[in-house]
Amino acid sequence: MNSLATNIVVVPDIAGPVIDDENDTKLLAISEMSELFAVTLRTLRFYEEKGLINPVRKGARRFYSRRDVGRMRVILQAKKIGLTLTEIRRVIKLVESNAPRRQQLEELRSICGAQQDMLKEQHALLQEQVAEVDHVLNSLDKLIPVS
Numbered sequence: 001m002n003s004l005a006t007n008i009v010v011v012p013d014i015a016g017p018v019i020d021d022e023n024d025t026k027l028l029a030i031s032e033m034s035e036l037f038a039v040t041l042r043t044l045r046f047y048e049e050k051g052l053i054n055p056v057r058k059g060a061r062r063f064y065s066r067r068d069v070g071r072m073r074v075i076l077q078a079k080k081i082g083l084t085l086t087e088i089r090r091v092i093k094l095v096e097s098n099a100p101r102r103q104q105l106e107e108l109r110s111i112c113g114a115q116q117d118m119l120k121e122q123h124a125l126l127q128e129q130v131a132e133v134d135h136v137l138n139s140l141d142k143l144i145p146v147s
Contacts, residue, residue: 013077014091015108027056027063037072047075050085052092081115 034041047053048062053071055062064072071092078088091111094104
């Protein structure tokens with residue numbers, strides 16, 4: 001096996017960095033951005049309205065920079081793990097900050113750890129609810145005469 005392949009560290013999208021390369025002038029139209037991330041135009045407009053992405057306006061058309069593409073990667077992974085818009089805004093601010101990379105990663109680790117704890121609590125509550133519904137269904141099945 002190639003030793004390079006075993007040494008690659010996969011960086012989660014949420015860890016950024018959100019790239020803002022002023023020399024990269026390639027812009028994506030809203031339809032291209034929508035297709036790239038498999039999201040609706042409405043979703044992109046919503047994230048714009050919330051200040052999470054900032055497309056360039058040319059007349060009535062929206063165009064997205066490389067920075068917006070990076071932000072969308074962060075937004076979608078953060079959304080996938082259940083972070084709120086406020087938390088997503090915090091994550092974006094963090095990965096775009098000038099803080100040392102280690103500090104950024106440690107804070108992201110803390111955010112994700114807190115999210116994991118909350119999800120585990122929710123999971124336990126759901127398991128209790130499922131068990132209770134199972135009990136109710138079993139009781140009801142015993143009360144319904146077999147025809």
